[in-house]
Amino acid sequence: MSEPTLSKDPESSAATAAEAGAPVVEAAEAAAAQLADREPILQVRNLVKHFPLTQGIVVKRQIGAVKAVDGVSFDLYAGETLGIVGESGCGKSTVAKLLMSLEQATAGEVFYKGQDITKLSGRALKAVRRNIQMVFQDPYTSLNPRMTVGDIIGEPFDIHPEVAPKGDRRKRVEELLDVVGLNPEYINRYPHQFSGGQRQRIGIARGLALNPEIIICDEPVSALDVSVQAQVINLMEKLQDEFNLSYIFIAHDLSIVRHISDRVGVMYLGKIAEIGSDAEIYEHPTHPYTQALLSAVPVPDPEAREHRERIILSGDVPSPANPPSGCRFRTRCWKAEARCAEEEPLLAIPTRFAEVDTPAKHESACHFAEEKDVVGAA
Amino acid sequence: MTVIDDISDVPTPDAKLAPLLEVRDLHVEFHTRDGVAKAVNGVNYSVNAGETLAVLGESGSGKSVSAQAVMGILDMPPARIPKGEILFQGRDMLKMSGEERRKIRGRKIAMIFQDALSSLNPVLSVGYQLGEMYRVHQGLSRKDAKAKAIELMDRVRIPAARERVGDYPHQFSGGMRQRIMIAMALALEPDLIIADEPTTALDVTVQAQVMELLAELQAEYNMGLILITHDLGVVADVADKIAVMYAGRIVEDAPVHDIYSKPAHPYTKGLLQSIPRLDQKGQELYAIKGLPPNLTRIPSGCAFNPRCPMAQDICRTDVPQLHPVGTARGSACHFWKETLGE
Ligand SMILES: Nc1ncnc2c1ncn2[C@@H]1O[C@H](COP(=O)(O)OP(=O)(O)OP(=O)(O)O)[C@@H](O)[C@H]1O
Ligand SMILES: Nc1ncnc2c1ncn2[C@@H]1O[C@H](COP(=O)(O)OP(=O)(O)O)[C@@H](O)[C@H]1O
Ligand code: SF4
Ligand code: SF4
Ligand SMILES: [Mg+2]
Ligand SMILES: [Mg+2]
Numbered sequence: 001m002s003e004p005t006l007s008k009d010p011e012s013s014a015a016t017a018a019e020a021g022a023p024v025v026e027a028a029e030a031a032a033a034q035l036a037d038r039e040p041i042l043q044v045r046n047l048v049k050h051f052p053l054t055q056g057i058v059v060k061r062q063i064g065a066v067k068a069v070d071g072v073s074f075d076l077y078a079g080e081t082l083g084i085v086g087e088s089g090c091g092k093s094t095v096a097k098l099l100m101s102l103e104q105a106t107a108g109e110v111f112y113k114g115q116d117i118t119k120l121s122g123r124a125l126k127a128v129r130r131n132i133q134m135v136f137q138d139p140y141t142s143l144n145p146r147m148t149v150g151d152i153i154g155e156p157f158d159i160h161p162e163v164a165p166k167g168d169r170r171k172r173v174e175e176l177l178d179v180v181g182l183n184p185e186y187i188n189r190y191p192h193q194f195s196g197g198q199r200q201r202i203g204i205a206r207g208l209a210l211n212p213e214i215i216i217c218d219e220p221v222s223a224l225d226v227s228v229q230a231q232v233i234n235l236m237e238k239l240q241d242e243f244n245l246s247y248i249f250i251a252h253d254l255s256i257v258r259h260i261s262d263r264v265g266v267m268y269l270g271k272i273a274e275i276g277s278d279a280e281i282y283e284h285p286t287h288p289y290t291q292a293l294l295s296a297v298p299v300p301d302p303e304a305r306e307h308r309e310r311i312i313l314s315g316d317v318p319s320p321a322n323p324p325s326g327c328r329f330r331t332r333c334w335k336a337e338a339r340c341a342e343e344e345p346l347l348a349i350p351t352r353f354a355e356v357d358t359p360a361k362h363e364s365a366c367h368f369a370e371e372k373d374v375v376g377a378a
Numbered sequence: 379m380t381v382i383d384d385i386s387d388v389p390t391p392d393a394k395l396a397p398l399l400e401v402r403d404l405h406v407e408f409h410t411r412d413g414v415a416k417a418v419n420g421v422n423y424s425v426n427a428g429e430t431l432a433v434l435g436e437s438g439s440g441k442s443v444s445a446q447a448v449m450g451i452l453d454m455p456p457a458r459i460p461k462g463e464i465l466f467q468g469r470d471m472l473k474m475s476g477e478e479r480r481k482i483r484g485r486k487i488a489m490i491f492q493d494a495l496s497s498l499n500p501v502l503s504v505g506y507q508l509g510e511m512y513r514v515h516q517g518l519s520r521k522d523a524k525a526k527a528i529e530l531m532d533r534v535r536i537p538a539a540r541e542r543v544g545d546y547p548h549q550f551s552g553g554m555r556q557r558i559m560i561a562m563a564l565a566l567e568p569d570l571i572i573a574d575e576p577t578t579a580l581d582v583t584v585q586a587q588v589m590e591l592l593a594e595l596q597a598e599y600n601m602g603l604i605l606i607t608h609d610l611g612v613v614a615d616v617a618d619k620i621a622v623m624y625a626g627r628i629v630e631d632a633p634v635h636d637i638y639s640k641p642a643h644p645y646t647k648g649l650l651q652s653i654p655r656l657d658q659k660g661q662e663l664y665a666i667k668g669l670p671p672n673l674t675r676i677p678s679g680c681a682f683n684p685r686c687p688m689a690q691d692i693c694r695t696d697v698p699q700l701h702p703v704g705t706a707r708g709s710a711c712h713f714w715k716e717t718l719g720e
Contacts, residue, residue: 088581229653234662255654258659259654259659279659282656293583297582299611300638301655302614312587
């Protein structure tokens with residue numbers, strides 16, 4: 001067995017990007033202006049998923065529910081990347097599955113171009129699904145080991161033959177391999193003959209097969225080596241520009257999310273704690289959970305360790321079957337007061353920032369939202 | 379604390395001067411169906427009491443295998459150690475009898491593994507497993523061992539230790555299980571702890587708790603700590619010095635500040651450039667091209683040469699030795715000066 005090598009490496013062009021020296025700030029401002037008058041491609045409203053907890057073997061009784069997703073709302077715009085971050089078990093993957101209609105929502109709506117897809121079934125659902133695709137976390141288990149790469153990438157065409165008529169399929173799969181930087185001659189190879197990074201490229205090629213508008217990526221690079229992660233991230237960014245894709249990028253690595261996202265939502269125990277543009281969240285976080293999360297991220301720079309304040313949270317995330325009353329974060333929050341146990345803070349622009357022009361003016365679900373620079377970038 | 383048969387009772391002439399642990403020219407290979415996989419190819423490192431050495435590298439670079447060789451827990455076969463010395467307090471562990479090594483393991487050198495759930499026994503209570511250390515090694519009674527277990531759980535900040543001592547591993551969260559593993563490693567107050575990716579499976583908030591605890595206990599007991607990781611961020615916060623591994627060799631070896639500000643090896647430099655930073659929003663990420671080598675067919679010359687942007691002809695023929703860079707660091711690159719210089 002010989003190691004397959006990449007036919008080309010579209011990602012090793014760091015130098016050219018640096019030379020081009022795009023004016024970052026202007027680009028960001030232009031993008032923000034564009035967003036304001038654009039229709040969202042996806043609108044998520046009060047999405048809920050409760051998994052029943054049952055007891056008894058013969059007669060099953062429901063004794064409660066795991067509130068995996070408990071009222072999540074956000075918008076996604078064409079061509080943007082929305083990052084979703086949060087600790088293990090906070091409901092990120094469940095949100096992804098709900099958006100893909102792989103799980104039935106307990107309540108709430110997901111509007112795709114104005115149409116509520118949680119209420120669709122049969123042909124109507126199938127038509128929408130074509131436009132929303134997913135790339136999974138684990139490149140080692142998400143590909144069927146007994147299928148060739150060509151069959152894996154071409155499989156979506158079995159369900160949607162209208163996209164690639166039978167005679168065109170092979171050509172289309174070869175194109176897709178080329179697009180993700182794999183040699184089209186590998187079409188008859190099997191997944192085990194590829195490295196992790198290459199398998200993730202195969203997963204991406206498959207996600208692209210039906211020309212979707214939205215790709216939901218659940219931890220797409222978490223299982224990859226550091227040196228290979230950057231290759232895949234660069235590929236994803238290149239494809240986004242080329243095909244005007246919208247990404248929902250789920251990850252627990254806050255640095256990678258910052259790199260790729262235009263906007264970021266921070267989840268805690270089934271809810272969004274704070275959401276805003278990447279600069280708003282990373283440089284002007286107002287929610288104590290976001291601040292703690294950011295302060296805990298190790299920065300690869302020993303000089304930085306002297307300048308950074310670390311907020312070490314005590315304890316673990318409570319069980320989603322029995323979340324705390326009021327604010328869900330209050331059991332670990334250093335700012336919690338009596339009000340936090342009684343009254344649930346809603347995700348909204350805090351009133352104190354509503355009238356001022358400040359980057360703190362973004363949605364945050366905290367009674368006592370205030371700015372704190374934890375990253376040391378501002 | 380009474381330790382029976384303490385091996386340091388046997389005095390060695392230079393035990394006081396020698397580093398706590400010194401690994402010299404260690405080689406490990408695996409005989410597989412595809413050929414001989416050369417997992418470790420001449421590794422050198424040392425760690426003193428109270429010092430933290432981070433061993434950094436991508437998956438498959440040989441970090442765990444070299445640590446397992448030090449612990450003496452490699453399966454032989456398929457593993458073989460054709461060459462090398464592992465000097466613990468001045469004595470070569472590879473020349474010791476099995477009996478002697480067993481006395482060191484657990485008592486003088488302890489190991490913490492990445493996956494706490496699979497290294498704890500699921501059918502025994504956590505208190506029993508902690509207590510076992512004292513019953514077996516120190517001959518304590520069940521009751522005394524249990525009291526010690528509670529004390530340890532307290533030390534690693536398990537809330538309500540007294541009530542939870544009878545709980546089973548699955549009843550604890552990932553972060554708590556990792557703290558229990560730390561407790562177990564600490565039980566016999568070892569001189570050296572080897573932690574193999576102790577926080578890789580944990581969330582950042584919990585990772586921070588665990589790393590802080592580990593650093594604090596290390597300082598308190600003045601232990602040596604070898605921290606194995608693939609995460610450049612984690613080690614920046616706690617390590618004193620770093621050894622970067624690639625294809626079974628240490629390619630760069632330096633005090634922590636030097637390596638981040640001025641890497642002397644193209645691989646280290648590439649790694650540092652390819653990770654996105656929380657405090658910077660960059661353009662396109664720098665990516666190291668290609669893939670780590672297959673260990674049954676390591677490229678000739680410098681193992682990194684097919685991926686190295688600075689490679690010259692000599693890199694394809696001559697293996698670069700670890701060149702001294704200043705006083706306390708080294709780089710295994712023919713062009714370390716140029717790498718530093720840019
Ligand atoms: N099919 C299911 N039945 C019962 N509970 C479930 C099911 N799927 C998920 N859960 C629970 O819902 C919660 C959220 O899970 P989810 O997989 O969405 O988390 P996540 O944020 O993706 O975490 P990670 O970062 O570990 O991937 C968890 O408590 C999980 O145990
Ligand atoms: N029991 C084994 N048999 C064959 N090869 C092995 C065995 N254990 C480890 N290896 C190989 O040794 C190399 C180094 O592994 P390891 O030290 O675990 O890497 P890491 O740096 O990720 O900890 C890998 O290529 C691995 O596949
Ligand atoms: S509402 Fe209260 S408990 Fe919740 S994050 Fe704000 S201060 Fe903390
Ligand atoms: S020896 Fe040559 S190939 Fe190896 S790292 Fe140095 S420059 Fe690159
Ligand atoms: Mg998940
Ligand atoms: Mg390992």
